[in-house]
Amino acid sequence: MNKSRKNEIRDKVKEMKQRQQNWMKQRAEIQNSSSSPNALTSVTAQKETTSLSREKPEYHEGKTFIKSRDESSIEGLLATNKSKAKFQNWLKAKESQESDNEDDEMEDHVDEFKENSKAVNSGANKTVYRSANYNDGSIRENSLRVANGGKPKMLHPSSVRSESTDPGFNSEDETGEITAATLLSPEDFDSRADDIIARVKGDLKLSTKYSKGVFNNVSNAASFVAMKSSPSKEADVSENSLASHVCPTCEKLMMPPSSSAMLLIPCGHTLCTSCSQRTKFCAMCGCAVHSTTPNIMLQQIITNFHTKQTHRQKTSTSIRTVPKKNYEEEYQNLLTRRDILKEEAENITSEIDDLSHQLKRERKQVYSIESKEKTVEAEISKLQQQLQQLASHRMDYERKCDEIEIQSKEETNRLNLVKDSLSSVQLQIDKVKLLAGH
Incomplete structure (x- = not known):
């Protein structure tokens, strides 16, 4: 089981790194194509024409317009040119260290999963969730409070980026390339990759703890019935295990195939299929979404957990109705x-x-x-x-x-x-x- 999970995490990290490399290649191509004076002049002229045609600040999908498109594009290109050499050096050093750190990272993941499984029995790291029942039409809350502080504050789609003060943000940037050029610098790229891995592990932490710890602790039928007769314990287990199974935007259960869990690149947050297709920016952190990929590990954990939970509820009902x-x-x-x-x-x-x-x-x-x-x-x-x-x-x-x-x-x-x-x-x-x- 540990080997298969290590292989899954390794494949996931490789896929994310490959996507990041492809994105950086595309970014370099855009930089090369826009480095000529004619291209820069045409881009600047187009931006000036568009900015002059609009006198008031514009709003796009509830996000505040902060800077004009020409200034954002110029700042992004300048930041890219300045950090190109540093980024290439960093990329070479990162690739040389990947092969050495990969095995150690997998072992750390396995140790952390084991510690999380032990923490379930002691009742640690409880997640406060609004309700254990899934209601597609329910009104979502403005925030999801997590005791361990592993996730950032969740923002409503209508107010996403309203509090942002990033100087390079552009609300009319459809592809997100200019915004990403300003937000992501080569110095922060390493920490961003580590944050993605940490967030994926954070999404999987509670479900993994529950799937490894709940039924292994039931030694006989008497203890199973006792656990069933204690509503408070069952509610705590449900709250701990359901927090990462629900989309933070629409609060729908991310159960495939209707509402699968999709991993956003490059920020690493997980949303359902419909929410990930409706917006081009992450509802959790406001980062531009370049691509999405199915979160296969979380989907498997959600499916296994809810299958066991359904079987447990049927068994509990049969015990109570004897x-x-x-x-x-x-x-x-x-x-x-x-x-x-x-x-x-x-x-x-x-x-x-x-x-x-x-x-x-x-x-x-x-x-x-x-x-x-x-x-x-x-x-x-x-x-x-x-x-x-x-x-x-x-x-x-x-x-x-x-x-x-x-x-x-x-x-x-x-x-x-x-x-x-x-x-x-x-x-x-x-x-x-x-x-x-x-």
């Missing part, structure tokens, strides 16, 4: 359940007895069938033996039959031979008889 139990009715219900369970147990016992008797009868049948099976198997074995004996007798008789058939064939052959011999003898007898008769 009805009291009617123990008498519960007692009667338990007695009824006991009687029903006893009766069911008796029925189950009787069923078990019936089943045991039935089981005995069935086992007797099984035993009788097993005995019959054994008897039949014995008979089958005897019949198989008889069958084997009959088969052996049959085979013996078949063998004898075969032998007799063979003998019969042999005798038949002998008979045929005898008959042949007898016929030949009979022929001889007849022949001899015929011969003897002659």
